[in-house]
Amino acid sequence: MEVGAMQDMEFQSNDLGKIQIADEVIQIIAGLAASEIDGVVDLTGSFAGGLTESLLGRKNLAKGVRVDFQDEEKACSIGLSLVLDFGINIPQTCIQVQEHVKSAVEGMTGLNVTMVNVHVTAIRVHGENKELPEAGEKRVHS
Numbered sequence: 442m443e444v445g446a447m448q449d450m451e452f453q454s455n456d457l458g459k460i461q462i463a464d465e466v467i468q469i470i471a472g473l474a475a476s477e478i479d480g481v482v483d484l485t486g487s488f489a490g491g492l493t494e495s496l497l498g499r500k501n502l503a504k505g506v507r508v509d510f511q512d513e514e515k516a517c518s519i520g521l522s523l524v525l526d527f528g529i530n531i532p533q534t535c536i537q538v539q540e541h542v543k544s545a546v547e548g549m550t551g552l553n554v555t556m557v558n559v560h561v562t563a564i565r566v567h568g569e570n571k572e573l574p575e576a577g578e579k580r581v582h583s
Contacts (some may be wrong), residue, residue: 468503474545480529
């Protein structure tokens with residue numbers, strides 16, 4: 442699934458109708474669950490997502506989260522791009538994020554979460570509102 446493309450997971454059809462959950466709902470659940478873990482500062486999205494957020498003046502709760510459905514199995518995999526606090530244990534924090542996101546999504550939707558991949562994109566230094574540059578970015582020295 443491409444970023445920005447909407448996809449629905451159909452759970453069941455019965456006499457009353459169909460039950461579907463949009464991928465954005467899964468993204469929001471995963472993003473909120475990740476942000477509940479100590480040391481997680483923010484989720485990072487694309488430039489376009491940040492621009493949309495600033496133009497519309499509302500927070501994009503699905504930012505930095507990717508969901509891929511496996512329809513036949515009522516399952517999905519989740520990818521998260523995170524900014525973490527400086528000084529935390531990164532692997533331990535990421536494991537906590539994986540466990541909490543998996544539990545939240547499975548508990549609220551009934552989906553089987555097969556994977557939660559975490560990509561740490563930046564570190565925030567305490568007491569500052571700016572992040573350390575991502576790998577590959579160059580700093581300009583004056």
